[in-house]
Amino acid sequence: MNDEQIIELYWQRNEKAIQTTKTKYGSYCRTIAYNILGNSEDADECVNDTWLQAWNSMPPQRPARLRMFLAKITRNLSFNNFKAKRAKKRGGGEIEIVLDELDECLADKSHVESAYQAKELGQSINQFVRTLSERDCNIFLRRYFFTESVADISERFRMTPNNVMVVLSRTRHKLKTHLEREGYTV
Amino acid sequence: MNKERLYESFKGIDDDILERSEKAALKKSRKSWVKWSALAACLGIIAIGIILSSKGIISNPFKDDSKACYASIVYYNGGEYGIIVPPPDNIELGKELGIVKQNLIGGKGVFVERDVKVISSTVLKPGDKIYELAGYNPEYRICGKRADGTLVCFERHMARGLAQKTPAAFFPGIPAVSKITICDNNPTQLGEITDSGQIQELLGLFTEEAKFIDPDEHYFMGGKESRRLYLTLADNSQTEILFYDKKVGHWMGYVTLPDGFWERIENCIIYEGGEDYLNYGALYAVIDYANYGYFDGYRVNSDYAMQPAWAVNGELRMGWFADGYTILAKDAAGFVRIENSDIWYLNTFGDVAHLRFWYPDDQATLYDAVMAGEELSGYVTVREVLYEGPFISLQVRNGIVWTLDERGILRRDGEQVADGVTCFALDPGGVTYGRKDGLFRLKSLDSRLIQLADENVTAVAPAGIKIYYATDSGEICRVRVDGAENTSVYHLPAVVMQYFYGDRKGALAILGSDGNGYLLYEESMLYLAAKNAAGIEVDPYGIVAILYQDGELEITWSSHEPERGGLYLRDTWLAQIAK
Numbered sequence: 001m002n003d004e005q006i007i008e009l010y011w012q013r014n015e016k017a018i019q020t021t022k023t024k025y026g027s028y029c030r031t032i033a034y035n036i037l038g039n040s041e042d043a044d045e046c047v048n049d050t051w052l053q054a055w056n057s058m059p060p061q062r063p064a065r066l067r068m069f070l071a072k073i074t075r076n077l078s079f080n081n082f083k084a085k086r087a088k089k090r091g092g093g094e095i096e097i098v099l100d101e102l103d104e105c106l107a108d109k110s111h112v113e114s115a116y117q118a119k120e121l122g123q124s125i126n127q128f129v130r131t132l133s134e135r136d137c138n139i140f141l142r143r144y145f146f147t148e149s150v151a152d153i154s155e156r157f158r159m160t161p162n163n164v165m166v167v168l169s170r171t172r173h174k175l176k177t178h179l180e181r182e183g184y185t186v
Numbered sequence: 187m188n189k190e191r192l193y194e195s196f197k198g199i200d201d202d203i204l205e206r207s208e209k210a211a212l213k214k215s216r217k218s219w220v221k222w223s224a225l226a227a228c229l230g231i232i233a234i235g236i237i238l239s240s241k242g243i244i245s246n247p248f249k250d251d252s253k254a255c256y257a258s259i260v261y262y263n264g265g266e267y268g269i270i271v272p273p274p275d276n277i278e279l280g281k282e283l284g285i286v287k288q289n290l291i292g293g294k295g296v297f298v299e300r301d302v303k304v305i306s307s308t309v310l311k312p313g314d315k316i317y318e319l320a321g322y323n324p325e326y327r328i329c330g331k332r333a334d335g336t337l338v339c340f341e342r343h344m345a346r347g348l349a350q351k352t353p354a355a356f357f358p359g360i361p362a363v364s365k366i367t368i369c370d371n372n373p374t375q376l377g378e379i380t381d382s383g384q385i386q387e388l389l390g391l392f393t394e395e396a397k398f399i400d401p402d403e404h405y406f407m408g409g410k411e412s413r414r415l416y417l418t419l420a421d422n423s424q425t426e427i428l429f430y431d432k433k434v435g436h437w438m439g440y441v442t443l444p445d446g447f448w449e450r451i452e453n454c455i456i457y458e459g460g461e462d463y464l465n466y467g468a469l470y471a472v473i474d475y476a477n478y479g480y481f482d483g484y485r486v487n488s489d490y491a492m493q494p495a496w497a498v499n500g501e502l503r504m505g506w507f508a509d510g511y512t513i514l515a516k517d518a519a520g521f522v523r524i525e526n527s528d529i530w531y532l533n534t535f536g537d538v539a540h541l542r543f544w545y546p547d548d549q550a551t552l553y554d555a556v557m558a559g560e561e562l563s564g565y566v567t568v569r570e571v572l573y574e575g576p577f578i579s580l581q582v583r584n585g586i587v588w589t590l591d592e593r594g595i596l597r598r599d600g601e602q603v604a605d606g607v608t609c610f611a612l613d614p615g616g617v618t619y620g621r622k623d624g625l626f627r628l629k630s631l632d633s634r635l636i637q638l639a640d641e642n643v644t645a646v647a648p649a650g651i652k653i654y655y656a657t658d659s660g661e662i663c664r665v666r667v668d669g670a671e672n673t674s675v676y677h678l679p680a681v682v683m684q685y686f687y688g689d690r691k692g693a694l695a696i697l698g699s700d701g702n703g704y705l706l707y708e709e710s711m712l713y714l715a716a717k718n719a720a721g722i723e724v725d726p727y728g729i730v731a732i733l734y735q736d737g738e739l740e741i742t743w744s745s746h747e748p749e750r751g752g753l754y755l756r757d758t759w760l761a762q763i764a765k
Contacts, residue, residue: 063201071204076194079190098193099189102189102192105192106188121198122197122198123198125195125198125199126198126200126203134206137206138207141196144193145204146207162473163727166727167727
């Protein structure tokens, strides 16, 4: 069943939508969740919540790319789960290292952020990644959106881990410059 | 804003960009870790042969295609065909075979379900036509013609239903093959066959005795025995025979290889080593993952805990250059090299010093310790002088120590190998050194010494199957590892050179005799990277470090994007220098 047909099931409020989504994207979403949370139990919990949120989102949404739509839901839920559990000092996958890497992109002083500015930041990041070469962009997103490990990225793109880290380091530097230029940091 | 908020803001990234990152690696080549048939069913795999600069560049077929995240495929008559890059010269069409009925990319960029009863494609539109390609069996190659008249050629890469047949039924005429380029899986060129008699014999054996087999049972893992043969045809297009190992390969589909075929190809190899990234960082050493054995080699801890190392003002520093470091020794002059937990360097007396840094925790813990200023020299478990100098150069590979002293004595683990040496460089296949009377290469495998050139050599830079060297007359030359194809490529007096991939098009970092640091891309595009330099160092992508004549060390990076401005360095674009 193709994605448009699956989305149509959601719009028809046909419960087959969830089973079909689970069959097609279950492993995919679970990988994203596991990369962030680092343990199966929490990852499964987030994936189940993903189906619920998908059900509640369609309608009114009709995503052009169902796969990415689900990826974003899972990522969001997993990260929220991670933040909650971190407060209780539990678990954690690759996410801690990823966050520390992103910390490099922030200067000491960052502007206090309103919700509006948060949305603008997302758009700014979107603009930023479009300035990157395709290869660098792909590697950057595998790491900071999909939270993949350096090992997995190097295997995916047939590069050495050191080369992957060099690309990431340079791109973070570029992001830092971009954020400063855009006024998000000083 | 904090790091968590920054992480969350990535959800604002457009779906098409995210999706591209998922498909990017899978479309690159047949060297996939995933089961071939399953992947092909989902995405379609494109057959692109990517060959290094010595062969000529195969252009990116997706450059002008806005839907470039999808592989360029045609489904015709039960077969799956991938785009041929570069296309043949002087394309001649035969009879029309049919009309495309279905484009597989949906209106919003979604891959639609294929109708197996019709001709479909990811790059041709309904109404475009398919033709025979003159000179080729249509079960092997076909040509598509778009509405605007442009032609796109395709080659079959799935051979279902052909089991027990031989490639002879489909192979282009063997006399059409002018050259066979032998590569490893990287692909790094290892050899070349241009003798027509030899080509006839080899391909005759392959086409008659190889057999297509069931495509569902084989996984390509890219091991030491894997090889890629790129056959150049009369129309200048290429076709690839892939060896998974000595027994199984791929051409159009999975094939069993004839007995002895793999060995015959091996006999034509002149360069054994891979073009792995060899960091002989005199200035800034990083852990060499090519030798680290990330997947199947030796690891100290569950995570690595070595960081780059460099020498400044006598201190051997290890850590994060911009953020913080720990001092492991106070007698370091330079020429730092890291393998696993071992570090070698030349000390201030010119001796070869060696230490081992054994940190029991992971990288994150090491980072915290370094930033906290903790004393970590206690984790140095070995500290020794291996060889008393004074030496002027040091390189280490697989624990073997190579030194050069002021008298020109080149030594391997303390034993003299050559004299009168002015410069040397290691590569996976051996050592190359220059003298006043020429350029020499000593192969590791059989200890054979051959002379590659007879000029006065001032610098040398191995580049896989070829070697760059500089002469005292100011020429930069290129020669093959067997001494063939010796040619001058640029005029620039050089004292140190280092080759790097530069996105696989090949580039050189050069310390000129004028004291400036340069980058030379594709033997023609020269950039001035630094003035008053005493050293310049690169990794596969560009500059890593520059040592200035006043002793300052700069750690930086560069990116070559000629279509966007030239060389990106220190947040500015540098234009080419006129030749």
